[in-house]
Amino acid sequence: MNNIISIRGAVTAQNTEDGIRNAAVRLIDKIYFKNGLTDGDVVNIIVTVTDDITAFSPARAIRESGHSVPLVSAVEPNTEGGIKHCIRVMVTATSQNKPYHVYLGGARALRLDLTATYAIALDGPSGAGKSTVAKLVAKALKITYLDTGALYRALGLVCLKNGVDVNDGGAVEKCIKDVDVNIVYRDGVQSVIADGEDVSSEIRTPEVSMAASAVSAIPYVRQKLLGLQRGIAEKSSVILDGRDIGTVVLPQAEFKFFLTATAEERARRRFDELTAKGQVTTYEDVYNDVVMRDLNDSTRAIAPLKRAFDALEINSDNMSAEEVADYIYSTVNGDLL
Ligand code: DC
Numbered sequence: 001m002n003n004i005i006s007i008r009g010a011v012t013a014q015n016t017e018d019g020i021r022n023a024a025v026r027l028i029d030k031i032y033f034k035n036g037l038t039d040g041d042v043v044n045i046i047v048t049v050t051d052d053i054t055a056f057s058p059a060r061a062i063r064e065s066g067h068s069v070p071l072v073s074a075v076e077p078n079t080e081g082g083i084k085h086c087i088r089v090m091v092t093a094t095s096q097n098k099p100y101h102v103y104l105g106g107a108r109a110l111r112l113d114l115t116a117t118y119a120i121a122l123d124g125p126s127g128a129g130k131s132t133v134a135k136l137v138a139k140a141l142k143i144t145y146l147d148t149g150a151l152y153r154a155l156g157l158v159c160l161k162n163g164v165d166v167n168d169g170g171a172v173e174k175c176i177k178d179v180d181v182n183i184v185y186r187d188g189v190q191s192v193i194a195d196g197e198d199v200s201s202e203i204r205t206p207e208v209s210m211a212a213s214a215v216s217a218i219p220y221v222r223q224k225l226l227g228l229q230r231g232i233a234e235k236s237s238v239i240l241d242g243r244d245i246g247t248v249v250l251p252q253a254e255f256k257f258f259l260t261a262t263a264e265e266r267a268r269r270r271f272d273e274l275t276a277k278g279q280v281t282t283y284e285d286v287y288n289d290v291v292m293r294d295l296n297d298s299t300r301a302i303a304p305l306k307r308a309f310d311a312l313e314i315n316s317d318n319m320s321a322e323e324v325a326d327y328i329y330s331t332v333n334g335d336l337l
Pocket residue numbers: 126127148149150152153209212213216217241242243244245293297
């Protein structure tokens with residue numbers, strides 16, 4: 001059933017016609033997008049500005065951008081210590097959902113209770129460099145990083161240790177049903193704990209990679225890990241890397257990226273990484289693993305590896321991890337500013 005909801009939003013803007021037009025339209029577009037609205041759902045929009053926004057009317061900017069809904073603007077009372085150059089809106093709409101409030105740029109500070117956290121979804125095939133990039137981005141933005149693949153690896157490892165066939169859904173379910181998987185952060189570094197044991201290093205072998213890929217196709221496994229991932233994302237601003245973050249785990253993530261590279265390039269990187277760690281392997285074996293995992297991960301029936309429709313795709317064939325991280329950092333930071 002549809003209810004009337006009030007959605008709050010605010011953005012800071014430069015006091016120029018272009019600055020005000022851009023900020024106001026960006027704010028309204030984001031509110032519409034996050035709340036799944038069209039003009040037909042909107043009852044009216046009230047816009048207020050601080051008294052230093054004088055170069056243009058944001059309500060007019062919204063109307064001229066094509067929104068034909070009742071609009072009114074007014075000047076806010078000038079309060080001591082209040083935020084400057086700010087455009088605030090209240091959008092009244094009919095919706096089945098709870099309101100998703102949007103505070104952008106300097107205006108985020110206004111309502112940290114509503115928008116204190118944001119999420120970045122970084123999906124892509126194995127070996128695209130997601131974890132290296134995610135760690136760099138997390139450090140630069142001072143947010144939490146969650147390597148979701150590590151969770152699937154931990155469950156794959158438990159199955160291997162118990163001699164369970166990782167392709168047998170029933171047997172896997174029985175084996176992992178009571179296993180307590182958890183993440184702890186020590187000095188910002190993630191450790192994966194399975195039944196009290198830190199398995200962070202043990203999960204990084206090619207055998208565990210394949211086992212993780214196999215168990216990740218089992219609905220029970222995905223369901224078991226869903227709440228854990230969402231719980232971590234709820235607590236603070238996060239970047240999660242995985243296969244289905246933008247599509248299933250956090251479809252409402254503020255930022256979504258899909259990182260790709262050719263299978264050859266990804267195999268080369270993985271091979272270099274493994275040999276640097278002293279593991280004995282050949283490029284051909286690593287390449288075959290990459291191709292096999294791509295196939296497993298993208299053809300499974302549940303939550304397959306897929307770019308979310310609203311994710312930005314980045315091909316990293318000719319980019320270093322630092323370059324990709326810089327791109328993500330500036331995209332996210334540019335939007336928050
Ligand atoms: O990213 P990784 O190589 O550590 O992931 C190990 C396996 O886990 C991968 O083959 C697919 C699966 N996985 C998944 O299905 N969904 C995720 N969000 C993360 C990993």
